[in-house]
Amino acid sequence: xxxxxxxxxxxxxxxxxxxxxxxxxxxxxxxxxxxxxxxxxxxxxxxxxxxxxxxxxxxxxxxxxxxxxxxxxxxxxxxxxxxxxxxxxxxxxxxxxxxxxxxxxxxxxxxx
Numbered sequence: 001x002x003x004x005x006x007x008x009x010x011x012x013x014x015x016x017x018x019x020x021x022x023x024x025x026x027x028x029x030x031x032x033x034x035x036x037x038x039x040x041x042x043x044x045x046x047x048x049x050x051x052x053x054x055x056x057x058x059x060x061x062x063x064x065x066x067x068x069x070x071x072x073x074x075x076x077x078x079x080x081x082x083x084x085x086x087x088x089x090x091x092x093x094x095x096x097x098x099x100x101x102x103x104x105x106x107x108x109x110x111x112x
Contacts, residue, residue: 007037028057028066035073039080047077 011034018026035050055070 004037004041008034011037024057024061025063025066028054028061028063028070031057032066032070032073035077039073039077042080044077044081048074048081051077 011030015027015030015034017023018030031050031054035047035054038044038047038050051070051074055067055074058066058070
């Protein structure tokens with residue numbers, strides 16, 4: 001069993017517990033973490049599925065910071081599979097912050 005498979009197993013166990021205790025915040029975080037594992041395995045469609053599920057919960061519980069993290073990760077996964085059509089259809093959820101005048105540097109997955 002690979003380390004990725006072990007990680008998925010642990011995340012799935014955590015997901016079961018978080019659902020049993022109705023921990024919606026934790027559930028969304030675990031879904032996001034599962035998406036991260038699938039991204040590392042280059043299983044982008046699976047990663048997208050988990051990020052979308054995490055995003056839905058973040059919006060449901062009105063966790064704006066978590067919503068931003070989920071959108072960031074979803075965007076990275078969609079970019080990997082070149083699904084720009086989906087990215088264009090998704091309406092922005094708020095006005096972007098004002099520009100600092102500096103170029104953006106890199107991308108990072110957010111584990112929130």
